[in-house]
Amino acid sequence: MANCCSWVKRWREPVRKVTLLMVGLDNAGKTATVRGIQGESPEDLAPTVGFSKVDLKQGKFEVTIFDLGGGKRIRGIWKNYFAESYGVIFVVDSSDVGRLEETKEVMTEVLRHPRIAGKPVLVLANKQDREGALAEVDVIDYLSLEKLVNENKCLCQIEPCSAILSNGKKLDKPIKKGLNWLLSTIAKDYDALNERVQKDTTEQKAQEEQEKRERAERVKKLRDEREQKEREEAEREGRPIADEEEPGIMVNPFQPITAVIAENDEKQRKQKERKKQGEQAVENDDKVQMKPVKQLGLTETHTNHQPPSEGEILNSYKTALTQQLEQEEESDQQTIDSADSGK
Ligand SMILES: Nc1nc2c(ncn2[C@@H]2O[C@H](COP(=O)(O)OP(=O)(O)OP(=O)(O)O)[C@@H](O)[C@H]2O)c(=O)[nH]1
Numbered sequence: 001m002a003n004c005c006s007w008v009k010r011w012r013e014p015v016r017k018v019t020l021l022m023v024g025l026d027n028a029g030k031t032a033t034v035r036g037i038q039g040e041s042p043e044d045l046a047p048t049v050g051f052s053k054v055d056l057k058q059g060k061f062e063v064t065i066f067d068l069g070g071g072k073r074i075r076g077i078w079k080n081y082f083a084e085s086y087g088v089i090f091v092v093d094s095s096d097v098g099r100l101e102e103t104k105e106v107m108t109e110v111l112r113h114p115r116i117a118g119k120p121v122l123v124l125a126n127k128q129d130r131e132g133a134l135a136e137v138d139v140i141d142y143l144s145l146e147k148l149v150n151e152n153k154c155l156c157q158i159e160p161c162s163a164i165l166s167n168g169k170k171l172d173k174p175i176k177k178g179l180n181w182l183l184s185t186i187a188k189d190y191d192a193l194n195e196r197v198q199k200d201t202t203e204q205k206a207q208e209e210q211e212k213r214e215r216a217e218r219v220k221k222l223r224d225e226r227e228q229k230e231r232e233e234a235e236r237e238g239r240p241i242a243d244e245e246e247p248g249i250m251v252n253p254f255q256p257i258t259a260v261i262a263e264n265d266e267k268q269r270k271q272k273e274r275k276k277q278g279e280q281a282v283e284n285d286d287k288v289q290m291k292p293v294k295q296l297g298l299t300e301t302h303t304n305h306q307p308p309s310e311g312e313i314l315n316s317y318k319t320a321l322t323q324q325l326e327q328e329e330e331s332d333q334q335t336i337d338s339a340d341s342g343k
């Protein structure tokens with residue numbers, strides 16, 4: 001009867017969405033672990049550049065696991081995933097004693113982060129199949145794990161395991177046990193965790209938006225300053241202001257300089273030709289009828305449409321190049337932003 005009641009209770013439980021973070025140093029075995037959880041063989045692994053996202057169903061849970069790259073240069077993006085995580089899986093290479101100090105530093109930083117502290121943590125002491133791998137107690141000792149989780153009020157379980165032993169059909173038992181512990185711990189405190197996740201993610205989004213706005217303003221300010229400087233320089237040197245120049249000599253910033261020079265040479269040649277034809281026309285007109293210069297407007301027109309000097313060409317090329325660099329800088333920044341936000 002009791003069994004029946006608990007089955008009904010479980011059956012009536014709503015489906016819960018849970019996001020988990022898989023972190024740890026590079027080469028610890030995170031991707032191998034995730035592959036096993038997915039029911040795949042942990043073969044042909046390559047270092048994770050950025051992150052990979054895995055969705056799976058575990059009983060009443062719809063689980064999303066973010067397998068984050070552990071390389072030194074990638075660790076900076078981890079914090080972008082803290083807000084939305086309900087729990088953490090920290091994978092440790094128990095056979096690499098030389099990196100346990102680094103592991104400890106990284107783990108300390110993660111657990112004491114305000115968006116992680118207080119959340120449940122599963123530590124997988126991986127690569128137990130390797131000779132010389134540290135036993136569970138030694139890993140706890142090396143990492144001062146008890147102190148660390150107590151200080152940060154994280155519920156914690158450690159499982160000695162071997163991700164490599166999962167084989168498509170069967171997940172390494174300790175990993176399975178650990179995952180079950182993590183999900184049931186989250187389930188017990190789901191409402192509070194969920195509320196915290198919603199609040200933290202909203203705050204993080206607002207913060208990201210604010211940073212984006214500030215960055216856009218900084219870029220705009222830089223551009224305005226540059227344009228102002230260019231205007232002043234142009235005024236001082238008595239040459240036309242860049243954006244008021246004839247659009248014909250505006251250079252396509254994606255062309256090589258040789259193509260730009262050739263294009264401008266061609267323009268100059270055509271202008272010279274037009275000028276010559278114009279002069280001939282005037283001469284012919286003169287023969288027929290003398291017209292006042294003002295009416296012809298020839299002198300004025302020629303002054304305005306004189307072929308650009310080499311300096312002007314170089315200047316316009318410089319402007320175009322600066323604009324291109326600025327665009328590249330902006331798009332670089334956007335690439336960094338999207339890598340940062342990771343999604
Ligand atoms: N012997 C042994 N090797 C393992 C085990 N788990 C992973 N490996 C190996 O360790 C190497 C790194 O595994 P990954 O899963 O790619 O490591 P990772 O933590 O995802 O590394 P990054 O993506 O660089 O952060 C691979 O060659 C795996 O085959 C294990 O339990 N035992």
Ligand SMILES: [Mg+2]
Nearest residue numbers: 030031047048
């Ligand atoms: Mg990986």
